[in-house]
Amino acid sequence: MPASSRPHRHSARNPGSQTALRELNQQRIADTLLASGPSTQAELARQTGLSTATISNIVRIMSDAGIVETEPTTSSGRRALLVRLCNRSAVAVGIDFGRRHLRIAIATLGYDVVAEENIELPVGHRAEEGIETASNLLTKMLADNAIAHSSVLGVGVGIPGPIDRRAGRVVQGAILPEWVGIDLVELEDGLRFPVVFDNDANLGALAEVTWGPHSEIDNLVFVKVGSGIGAGLILNGRPFYGGLGITGEIGHDTITDNGVVCHCGNRGCLETVASTSVMLDLLSRSGVSRVGQIVSRAQAGDSATLRVLDDAGLAIGRALASVANLINPEVVVVGGPLAELGDLFLSSIERGLMRHAVPSVGESTRLVMSSLGERAEALGAAALVLQHQAVRHF
Amino acid sequence: MPASSRPHRHSARNPGSQTALRELNQQRIADTLLASGPSTQAELARQTGLSTATISNIVRIMSDAGIVETEPTTSSGRRALLVRLCNRSAVAVGIDFGRRHLRIAIATLGYDVVAEENIELPVGHRAEEGIETASNLLTKMLADNAIAHSSVLGVGVGIPGPIDRRAGRVVQGAILPEWVGIDLVELEDGLRFPVVFDNDANLGALAEVTWGPHSEIDNLVFVKVGSGIGAGLILNGRPFYGGLGITGEIGHDTITDNGVVCHCGNRGCLETVASTSVMLDLLSRSGVSRVGQIVSRAQAGDSATLRVLDDAGLAIGRALASVANLINPEVVVVGGPLAELGDLFLSSIERGLMRHAVPSVGESTRLVMSSLGERAEALGAAALVLQHQAVRHF
Numbered sequence: 001m002p003a004s005s006r007p008h009r010h011s012a013r014n015p016g017s018q019t020a021l022r023e024l025n026q027q028r029i030a031d032t033l034l035a036s037g038p039s040t041q042a043e044l045a046r047q048t049g050l051s052t053a054t055i056s057n058i059v060r061i062m063s064d065a066g067i068v069e070t071e072p073t074t075s076s077g078r079r080a081l082l083v084r085l086c087n088r089s090a091v092a093v094g095i096d097f098g099r100r101h102l103r104i105a106i107a108t109l110g111y112d113v114v115a116e117e118n119i120e121l122p123v124g125h126r127a128e129e130g131i132e133t134a135s136n137l138l139t140k141m142l143a144d145n146a147i148a149h150s151s152v153l154g155v156g157v158g159i160p161g162p163i164d165r166r167a168g169r170v171v172q173g174a175i176l177p178e179w180v181g182i183d184l185v186e187l188e189d190g191l192r193f194p195v196v197f198d199n200d201a202n203l204g205a206l207a208e209v210t211w212g213p214h215s216e217i218d219n220l221v222f223v224k225v226g227s228g229i230g231a232g233l234i235l236n237g238r239p240f241y242g243g244l245g246i247t248g249e250i251g252h253d254t255i256t257d258n259g260v261v262c263h264c265g266n267r268g269c270l271e272t273v274a275s276t277s278v279m280l281d282l283l284s285r286s287g288v289s290r291v292g293q294i295v296s297r298a299q300a301g302d303s304a305t306l307r308v309l310d311d312a313g314l315a316i317g318r319a320l321a322s323v324a325n326l327i328n329p330e331v332v333v334v335g336g337p338l339a340e341l342g343d344l345f346l347s348s349i350e351r352g353l354m355r356h357a358v359p360s361v362g363e364s365t366r367l368v369m370s371s372l373g374e375r376a377e378a379l380g381a382a383a384l385v386l387q388h389q390a391v392r393h394f
Numbered sequence: 395m396p397a398s399s400r401p402h403r404h405s406a407r408n409p410g411s412q413t414a415l416r417e418l419n420q421q422r423i424a425d426t427l428l429a430s431g432p433s434t435q436a437e438l439a440r441q442t443g444l445s446t447a448t449i450s451n452i453v454r455i456m457s458d459a460g461i462v463e464t465e466p467t468t469s470s471g472r473r474a475l476l477v478r479l480c481n482r483s484a485v486a487v488g489i490d491f492g493r494r495h496l497r498i499a500i501a502t503l504g505y506d507v508v509a510e511e512n513i514e515l516p517v518g519h520r521a522e523e524g525i526e527t528a529s530n531l532l533t534k535m536l537a538d539n540a541i542a543h544s545s546v547l548g549v550g551v552g553i554p555g556p557i558d559r560r561a562g563r564v565v566q567g568a569i570l571p572e573w574v575g576i577d578l579v580e581l582e583d584g585l586r587f588p589v590v591f592d593n594d595a596n597l598g599a600l601a602e603v604t605w606g607p608h609s610e611i612d613n614l615v616f617v618k619v620g621s622g623i624g625a626g627l628i629l630n631g632r633p634f635y636g637g638l639g640i641t642g643e644i645g646h647d648t649i650t651d652n653g654v655v656c657h658c659g660n661r662g663c664l665e666t667v668a669s670t671s672v673m674l675d676l677l678s679r680s681g682v683s684r685v686g687q688i689v690s691r692a693q694a695g696d697s698a699t700l701r702v703l704d705d706a707g708l709a710i711g712r713a714l715a716s717v718a719n720l721i722n723p724e725v726v727v728v729g730g731p732l733a734e735l736g737d738l739f740l741s742s743i744e745r746g747l748m749r750h751a752v753p754s755v756g757e758s759t760r761l762v763m764s765s766l767g768e769r770a771e772a773l774g775a776a777a778l779v780l781q782h783q784a785v786r787h788f
Contacts, residue, residue, distance in 0.1 A: 162754065171754050219636050231720070235629060235636075242613050242722030243759075249719040249752045254712060264752055318648060322716045325643040326625070328636030358646045358658055360556065360565050364638055 025050060025058050030067065030085065035387045037111040037210040038084035040075045059083055069110075084110040091147055092389075093155040093193070094381030095134050096200060099123060099176055099227045102134055104141060105378040109386065111211065115145045116375070127179045131190035138191070149193075153389055156381030157187055157197040160228055165245030177263070196384050198239075200224060201248050203380030204335045204370070205232030206239055210383040212333070212372050219329040222370070223250065224377075225316060225336040227277045229270055231323065251275070253319045270319045274312035276337065282308050291337045298344050309341070310348045317352020324357050324365045335370035342369055419444060419452050424461065424479065429781045431505040431604040432478035434469045441631075453477055463504075478504040485541055486783075487549040487587070488775030489528050490594060493517060493570055493621045496528055498535060499772040503780065505605065509539045510769070521573045525584035532585070543587075547783055550775030551581055551591040554622055559639030571657070590778050592633075594618060595642050597774030598729045598764070599626030600633055604777040606727070606766050613723040616764070617644070618771075619710060619730040621671045623664055625717065626774075645669070647713045664713045668706035670731060676702050685731045692738050703735070704742045711746020718751050718759045729764035736763055 028048050033039060036047065041059060045052045059081075062068045066086060073082040091114065096103040100123055106115040117137060121130060142149065159179055164171045169183040187195040198206075205222035208214045220234040231248035233240040241247060251271040252264050259268025272278065276291050286304050288294060297305040320332055332353075338345050346369055354362045370376055419442075426441050427433060435453060439446045453475075456462045460480055467476040485508065490497040494517055500509040511531060515524060536543065553573055558565045563577040581589040592600075599616035602608045614628040625642035627634040635641055645665040646658050653662025666672065670685050680698050682688060691699040714726055726747075732739050740763055748756045764770055 243724040244722055246755050247722045252719055252752045253716050254750045322647045323720060325646055326717055328638055328641045330637040356648045358643045361640050
């Protein structure tokens with residue numbers, strides 16, 4: 001819905017007065033900073049539609065009032081002024097639940113990460129166990145950092161599986177079958193905070209355009225390659241959820257006719273040929289049993305590992321070609337535990353993409369590894385909380 | 395860009411006054427009707443964000459002033475009031491250029507089609523010939539209907555090929571190779587009217603949510619199956635163009651590894667197994683040489699024709715499964731010359747979709763034939779002109 005449709009929220013008091021207008025513009029800038037993270041004045045102008053002169057004036061007023069702080073930076077090679085909301089006594093929590101791990105990040109309104117921890121979880125743990133472990137870890141982190149429970153604006157939760165947004169529930173297809181059916185009520189009861197939750201790949205995409213280096217990108221695809229494969233979409237500058245919210249399920253694109261049966265019920269899905277679980281299976285005779293070993297062996301030049309990565313990369317690139325042919329994103333970011341391999345893995349994905357995409361689309365799609373690595377989903381979950389705070393103001 | 399970012403365009407005069415507000419709301423309703431076509435009061439409320447009481451008041455004022463007219467209708471089984479802009483002395487023209495045909499539609503601001511003609515073109519005609527034929531036909535149609543040249547708001551042009559929107563030019567991959575490199579200047583010179591142009595599948599999608607029965611759908615995919623195969627996307631209620639504008643290229647999804655070489659430069663693309671050209675090749679020994687014969691033979695129960703349609707439909711459904719897995723649209727509309735086959739073709743596409751989509755996505759995607767048939771693209775082209783008029787007001 002276009003924002004023009006919103007009734008003038010400040011107009012009741014004294015519509016059209018200079019003071020009301022200035023307050024409205026301050027609120028607009030604060031909301032933009034809350035939703036998008038620290039931004040240059042030029043980005044603020046682009047996102048709010050206000051002139052750079054107006055932005056500059058209002059940022060000065062907000063800075064004098066201690067609402068924002070500024071620091072010099074460079075953007076596209078030019079000098080710029082980075083604006084961020086000042087840390088007040090409020091934080092957002094992001095929790096990323098994985099198959100074998102749990103990560104929690106705590107961030108301020110100014111997108112400063114003040115605490116971050118990662119712990120291992122037993123494979124096949126029940127959802128309730130995961131939630132309880134998270135709750136205990138969060139309590140400890142808040143205590144360690146002297147953050148009051150009342151300062152927590154909310155908790156964002158990332159789950160590696162499709163979420164039906166109408167029902168507010170994890171649905172079939174989750175990499176964590178133990179999580180199917182989990183809903184908002186259970187999360188809020190278990191975590192004892194207001195919760196917003198989303199698919200982990202969607203949160204990765206959000207992280208890339210808020211915490212990551214892609215804040216100026218309008219159309220971005222984040223592909224998480226892990227025990228499952230899923231994508232998150234930023235379209236026209238915003239997370240895209242489609243009809244039900246079950247988007248980015250590229251892990252279930254058919255790659256091999258009559259291939260291996262997938263847990264989704266189909267055959268030959270991308271996940272059955274290119275997930276890290278499949279790579280571990282393929283490499284089991286070489287004594288590889290952990291994803292970290294795939295990374296270290298590939299970096300050491302082990303030919304079997306490189307071959308497995310190459311085959312997986314080509315298949316992922318082929319699926320990404322369909323994605324690029326359809327929605328023509330400016331940037332595709334590859335995330336997950338293999339991101340640190342850089343070109344060792346990316347070059348295979350790129351070959352698959354270029355081989356299968358319409359040439360003009362393939363050539364214009366920038367393919368990069370995530371610079372946030374395994375932090376992406378938890379950071380995206382925290383950003384989701386901050387974004388929801390901003391939306392409430394509208 | 396959210397509309398909130400636009401400076402208050404009426405505020406210069408007398409910001410905040412009741413009169414200014416009413417004028418702003420009238421303009422908002424007129425723009426919505428221009429962009430979306432005739433709408434119920436409930437749809438107008440949803441799209442403008444105004445209350446139904448306000449809509450009802452302002453529609454009455456606009457109706458008394460002769461700006462809109464209303465008629466009773468039903469929507470989702472309830473009584474409703476349909477509002478449309480009155481015909482004033484302004485029309486929009488839509489031109490659909492195909493490989494073998496040319497269709498022109500002339501429509502009023504109220505989305506009434508006042509003239510529509512379709513003529514055959516020789517296969518392999520040069521773009522300049524097509525444009526000249528269109529210009530002559532348009533001149534004749536305007537004369538026949540006593541419409542002054544000065545009443546033409548603009549001409550919307552649909553071209554069956556990808557358009558690089560940054561460069562404003564048809565790029566490689568067009569089904570009409572003769573059109574590659576054609577740009578806006580050539581179209582405006584040849585047609586002697588202001589031109590807006592777009593890919594034919596994008597225009598089909600636009601037609602389905604303006605002229606067609608899907609005006610309440612937020613996320614819709616229109617797939618044109620013809621000598622080429624392409625899709626147009628409506629996402630969050632608006633045409634979606636991605637980075638360059640080269641979206642919906644599902645005709646170049648890889649379906650067969652090492653398949654036939656496609657004109658795009660890849661192999662085994664959907665177009666090489668499921669376009670009407672391929673169907674005609676496959677059926678050439680049975681004496682089928684025109685798409686109309688595919689339709690008539692299938693309707694007569696010819697087994698070879700039904701087999702060819704089934705194979706093509708399964709492949710199209712498979713590609714649509716990737717689309718649905720990625721963007722989870724509420725509705726997928728199949729258009730093009732085979733639309734009149736209805737279930738004879740749709741059931742195969744549906745089987746392919748259900749076989750390859752994530753189950754919860756496949757089950758929730760509504761797959762239908764276009765009710766606009768071969769008119770969709772020309773009507774969408776006219777809608778594009780009306781929509782651009784509305785955008786200019788913002």
